[in-house]
Amino acid sequence: MTRKYTADFSDEQSGKKTTIEYENSSVNEGNNQRLLELVSSPWQLIKEGGKLGVKGIKRFFGLLFLFGTINGLLLLVAVVKLLLNEINRNNLIGLGLVALVGVVALYYTAYRAYQYVLLDTIRVIYENLAPFFQKVCSIIVDKTEKLFTSKNSLNNSTLAKTIDFSKLVYEQFQKTPKFIRGGIVMVLEKIPFTGMLMEFKDDISEGRKEDASQKLFQKMDDFIQNTIFGSNNTQWVWWLLPLNIVVTLVLIIAMIK
Numbered sequence: 001m002t003r004k005y006t007a008d009f010s011d012e013q014s015g016k017k018t019t020i021e022y023e024n025s026s027v028n029e030g031n032n033q034r035l036l037e038l039v040s041s042p043w044q045l046i047k048e049g050g051k052l053g054v055k056g057i058k059r060f061f062g063l064l065f066l067f068g069t070i071n072g073l074l075l076l077v078a079v080v081k082l083l084l085n086e087i088n089r090n091n092l093i094g095l096g097l098v099a100l101v102g103v104v105a106l107y108y109t110a111y112r113a114y115q116y117v118l119l120d121t122i123r124v125i126y127e128n129l130a131p132f133f134q135k136v137c138s139i140i141v142d143k144t145e146k147l148f149t150s151k152n153s154l155n156n157s158t159l160a161k162t163i164d165f166s167k168l169v170y171e172q173f174q175k176t177p178k179f180i181r182g183g184i185v186m187v188l189e190k191i192p193f194t195g196m197l198m199e200f201k202d203d204i205s206e207g208r209k210e211d212a213s214q215k216l217f218q219k220m221d222d223f224i225q226n227t228i229f230g231s232n233n234t235q236w237v238w239w240l241l242p243l244n245i246v247v248t249l250v251l252i253i254a255m256i257k
Contacts, residue, residue, distance in 0.1 A: 094255025
């Protein structure tokens with residue numbers, strides 16, 4: 001079922017309040033609300049996020065299983081070597097260091113994997129809120145039209161005065177944790193709207209605002225998906241796993257004799 005939703009924000013210059021009306025699936029809105037509630041509870045997010053479209057959950061558990069299994073096997077090798085040799089203080093210290101390396105590697109893996117899940121959660125929320133961001137683009141185009149027809153030149157400063165992203169996000173996500181609202185604002189502020197809008201200056205000036213807003217949204221979406229969400233990966237595994245194995249083997253060989 002599709003429902004209408006509204007969001008209000010105030011114009012920084014005129015003080016006039018503008019209402020954004022947008023249609024969105026009630027399922028998407030419900031999922032977003034649940035995801036926003038789960039963000040402040042890491043374990044609950046891990047448990048339920050997969051059901052709400054967060055694809056990073058499987059990778060989270062996969063990485064924990066990978067590092068847990070490898071470090072478990074390495075610890076077993078260290079224990080066997082200890083039992084086959086003399087049990088003394090140095091060997092016990094070596095075994096302790098092997099265990100410590102495993103714990104640190106597993107903790108770091110859990111931390112980095114959770115960051116991956118968190119950003120993937122924001123991706124799902126963003127995609128579910130596509131109609132809202134499309135409306136935001138329409139508002140930006142409307143405001144920009146006035147700048148193009150006035151003596152003011154379009155730059156980051158004038159755009160910031162025209163559209164206050166902080167107020168817009170706050171009024172749309174009042175019940176959302178503050179750090180999440182800050183993250184959404186940070187994402188919006190990273191988008192080079194000024195350069196994008198200059199590309200569509202002719203469309204805006206000639207009154208083709210709907211075309212311009214659609215192009216702006218597509219441009220914004222490409223930027224967010226490629227630059228922000230596109231960099232969300234687990235490539236750090238390729239250096240952490242070999243390092244984990246090498247350090248542990250060195251400890252087993254050098255410390256347990």
